[in-house]
Amino acid sequence: VSHKDVKQDALDNLADALTQDILDTPDNELLREVEEDYGDPRALANKFDQILDRTEKQVSGTSRRTGGRLSLEDQRRLGDILQRVYDDIVRQGVPDRFKILLNELNDEREPGQAAAYGQGEVHARGAGREDVASDRTMDAKSMDDSRRKGSQR
Amino acid sequence: MRELSPPAPEATPPPLSKAEVRSEISSLTAGERTKLIKIASYYGRISSEEPDELVQEAIYRVLAGMREWPRGLEKLRFLAGVIKSIAGDRKRALRHAVKRTVPLNEERELGEARPGLMDYEGREARGILAQLDVKRIMTYFDDDPIAQKVFMGMVDGTRGEDLERASGLSPTEYESKRKKIRRRIEKLKM
Numbered sequence: 001v002s003h004k005d006v007k008q009d010a011l012d013n014l015a016d017a018l019t020q021d022i023l024d025t026p027d028n029e030l031l032r033e034v035e036e037d038y039g040d041p042r043a044l045a046n047k048f049d050q051i052l053d054r055t056e057k058q059v060s061g062t063s064r065r066t067g068g069r070l071s072l073e074d075q076r077r078l079g080d081i082l083q084r085v086y087d088d089i090v091r092q093g094v095p096d097r098f099k100i101l102l103n104e105l106n107d108e109r110e111p112g113q114a115a116a117y118g119q120g121e122v123h124a125r126g127a128g129r130e131d132v133a134s135d136r137t138m139d140a141k142s143m144d145d146s147r148r149k150g151s152q153r
Numbered sequence: 154m155r156e157l158s159p160p161a162p163e164a165t166p167p168p169l170s171k172a173e174v175r176s177e178i179s180s181l182t183a184g185e186r187t188k189l190i191k192i193a194s195y196y197g198r199i200s201s202e203e204p205d206e207l208v209q210e211a212i213y214r215v216l217a218g219m220r221e222w223p224r225g226l227e228k229l230r231f232l233a234g235v236i237k238s239i240a241g242d243r244k245r246a247l248r249h250a251v252k253r254t255v256p257l258n259e260e261r262e263l264g265e266a267r268p269g270l271m272d273y274e275g276r277e278a279r280g281i282l283a284q285l286d287v288k289r290i291m292t293y294f295d296d297d298p299i300a301q302k303v304f305m306g307m308v309d310g311t312r313g314e315d316l317e318r319a320s321g322l323s324p325t326e327y328e329s330k331r332k333k334i335r336r337r338i339e340k341l342k343m
Contacts, residue, residue, distance in 0.1 A: 048190050
């Protein structure tokens, strides 16, 4: 168990203990505390009502629309996963073949600068196209495989 | 002689229907609604999640039938459990994201922010790291060594009578100390 796990468990324990205290606290005593803190004993209860109102609209809206909308939590978790997936791609930088394609586009706009690219880049461009072609082959192959698997079921 | 058939397993009662769930939630008293907001604020602190968001998500899951409400379970305990479970999921997701983007130095104090992290996850990481410093919370009870002792028991996971006995306080004094700790933590901007 690492140092940080211990600390996180400590805060979990603390939240559990405070929750137990709150559950054991008589309602009227708690409302008095809320009045002391917010000037209105119903301040937090009213806050709950607002949240409940929003959520009821969300639930009824969901069942009317599609009956299968993701919850806020699931939407956010999905967003986190996508962000992590695309973070890796962003960190990989722009592949050479795209840089070359972009340069080619620039060349078409500024024909005078076309001679700036040497033989090595032309070779790299060829290699890039090969990669694309092999990607396509792989895609087609994997689709073919999955169809075959599907027909075997 | 006829063979005895094994006794039938006890049937689990079905969970509350959507109408029953709605009725349970709408019958929450002002005190109970207040308690749920407070409970969400405690778990919000460990998950770096807004308490409102935790409450909303918990109610959503229950009303939408995504989280079954077992019959006979006391409503506040059940709803508090849902809030805790959502906070736990968020905390784990956040910890995973932090591990990927913020290589933590085990030697570094967790309360310190790592400089130069300006991305979203870095801010989240700073937020949660700042909240993890139990020692810092302890300093808010420097004026009361007994409260510190009870607080340490709470974070160690000691519960109920065990903690009361360990504190050496009478039941009334112990209750009063627990209340003092809770009230002071509630007022902290951790």
